[in-house]
Amino acid sequence: MADPSPLALARQLLAILHRDGDRLRHVDDYLHGRHADPYMPAMADDEYRLLARRAVSNWLPLLVGTPAQALYVDGHRPGKGTESASAPDSATPEWEHWQRSRLDARQAAVYRGALAYGHSFTVTERNRSGAIVTKGLSALKTSALYEDPANDDTPYAALTVTAWPKDDQPGSARLWDSRREYAVSFLSLDDEKSVRVQAGSLHGSAECPVTRFAAYVDLEGRTLGVIEPMICLQDRINQTVFDLLIAQTYGSTKVRTVTGMAPPIQRNPETGEPVLDELGNPIPLRVNHNSRRFLFAEDPDVRFGSLDETPLGGFIESIDMSVRHLSALAQVPPHHLLGQIANLSAEALQAAEVALSRKIAEFRTSFGESWERVFRLAAELAGNAASAEDHRGEVVWRDMESRSLAQAADALGKLREQLGIPERGLWRRVPGVTQTELEDWEQMREDDDSVAQLAGALTRATPDVEVPVEKVAA
Template sequence: MRFDRIDRYLRGDHDGPYLPRTATEEYKLLAKRAISNWLPLVVKTTAQTMAVEGFRRTDTAPDTAPAEWQAWQANRLDGRQAAIHRSALTYGQCFVTVLEDPALPGQARIRAVSPRRMIAFYDDPEADALPMWALRVDAVPASSDQAAHGWFYDASGVTELSIGGKEGTKALSFTAHNLGVCPVVRFAPEIDLEGRVLGVIEPVITLQDRLNQGVFDQLVVQTFGAFKVRTISGLAPELVRDPETGEPVLDNATGKPRVVPIQADASRFLVAPDPDTRFGQLDETPMTGYLEAVEAGVRSLAAVSQIPGHHLLATLLANMSAEGLKAAEAGMFRAIEEFKKTFGESWETVLGLCAQIAGAAPDPAAQVVWRDAESRSLSQTVDALGKAAQMLNVPPRALWRLIPGVSATDVEEWAQTAAEDDPATRLADSLSKAAA
């Protein structure tokens, strides 16, 4: 299957480099060692720049955390969101289910599901935010006699299923969710008008195979041709002789006299008694071309995946100015901005379902706040925000959320502290206490 192949390559189980049919065990060992898995780095480099750190509703004050964000914190999504983003980037899609927690009424339970375990059917696969129905299967049984455990999601509820086996498919239980829609949200970084999804791994699998072949060729040359070879011609071999009789010792397998092996290494000086003996040398194979071929493969991988070359090759970072570094990363951040738009819509749908479960009305204009991951210093950001407050009369509190690394929880805490330190507030508290 398509997703199984992507998963296999992500874990380093690649198709091996080309080998002739007569390859020896030494060549097969080198082929195993030639697997250089760059694909996890392609996923991590993109995923590590994407993190939701806040949520804003149009009907809630900027320094107040809405109910949706409380559900976010309760489900520990500050940390769990990374796995969802990585899965969506890897396979081209990932699913998230949103249901009421049976143990905590009014509290949403958000769970991520791998696309290898779930399928969803859409009326319009490109435009619909939610599917008509979705089917989740834990694992495919090893035997046809065994049943698989699954769940069927639709607009009315969740049906627990026993799929296949001797008794066939049957419903085990049904739980209504009262949401009116199928509570399964898809995260897809790239989707076309026909509903086809594409991740960051599948387009570069061919380049990964090319890299493995280049590394294999390099290892072969490094192992068998990277050293000078000494040659000797016209030298009669010295025979192994019996110490008692002085007669040559015959080899049991061939019946021929055994030859004393020539001890040739860097610490020995070769001499021969025969004046017709000639010593020669075969030069080593230059490694430069093979190293450059591997580097060219990495550059191609960086270009196709829109990952800056210096993230994959440290040698490209030498003597790079700040302007050059920003220009080199521009392509990656353009791709990340596109991913943030699609993932942001998915997170807003997830949090809208959380609001519905909490008894609040979803805000169609609400937005998630992404962490700023671009290469800029804190002093530059604060200076720009200060000028915005002074020259454009932007309220300082509205700028708190734009400071890198500041979450919605931090903004809410700052607002509470500012209210406590406000002189008018302190005076009002003092008067109320005196009146009491």
């Protein structure tokens, strides 16, 4: 790519936001329950429209939340040859940067944005106090340019909107290229002539400090999330629920009928003559009838009957079928959506979640590469040349599979005894273990080793005297 001016880059990036804006806002509406109305007659009354609003059954947040809840970075393992390769994860500069940026909590928003819209972004920079931090950027406000969008992990330039235009006031944005950061102002996304770019300042990195987190990327460089392909199925579910509510409201009870019987009419209390309306017809009296009252007639020609209620089972089965289709296409186990777990063994549950586990593994591979670039950017800003070139480092994902502690202990014991894996190498695989607990275990093991070495030295110096380990420790 030729080296365009910052103004040309800003115009291209704002044009990308304008081009993708409608599609991403459509996805955002469905994610937050603002769905298209189900089909209804053109002359539908307010009651119909109320049922249409109540028919929205938003399943799409589950498609984002289920895999996102299994994505949690719990550490960083530097590659060999770096200064921090032998240090515990919590002592490495990379993990200190992670904690300083408070990414333990903020990483979830990055994953959810990427899964919902297809991509999200982070920017790694120095804040006002001089500390190096990484923060997330929304896909609705951020765009990036790549020379090869399908294969490059480093953008040529990136822009994020910090304020939208309002009341004739221009909007503002931040623009990064490979060397500098610029302040951008604009009146609208599609008005190229209104774009203004101020003189830039060095951001300190040798490349654009913005990193993309993409759920799916094809060879054309297009990103896709988990929401957009499921919008048609979500509309089908809403339509079926609407039809169910219509049938439930208007046809789910028996209708009692009577023929050959005229209702009583209003009469003048003085003359006994019928009271007529404007058209000259007698005005009928209201019949006070409910489930506790009976109707009877003296005329033998009167006939009583009933109309059967509309069966609702077909609507319910149709909703269940559509949700199962949603489950299959989204690779989310049906029991996550339907909540039906009955008499299922552990093996059956594990088999049901195989597709979801593979999907999560794919996301971990993609997002892990992005976090590794973030760590390299932070190391470069900190002046750590070795870590900035560390392409062998990797993030450590927390094991989120459902296993009991007894099952894990049995499996870890077999790995140590049968395969000879070192004990400390298995500590990370203990379910639920945190980085702080690993540090404590390391310190306890070092303390125990020191006490044992001191006791052995004293024993060798005075072989006839037994020195209890408790006294030496004291």
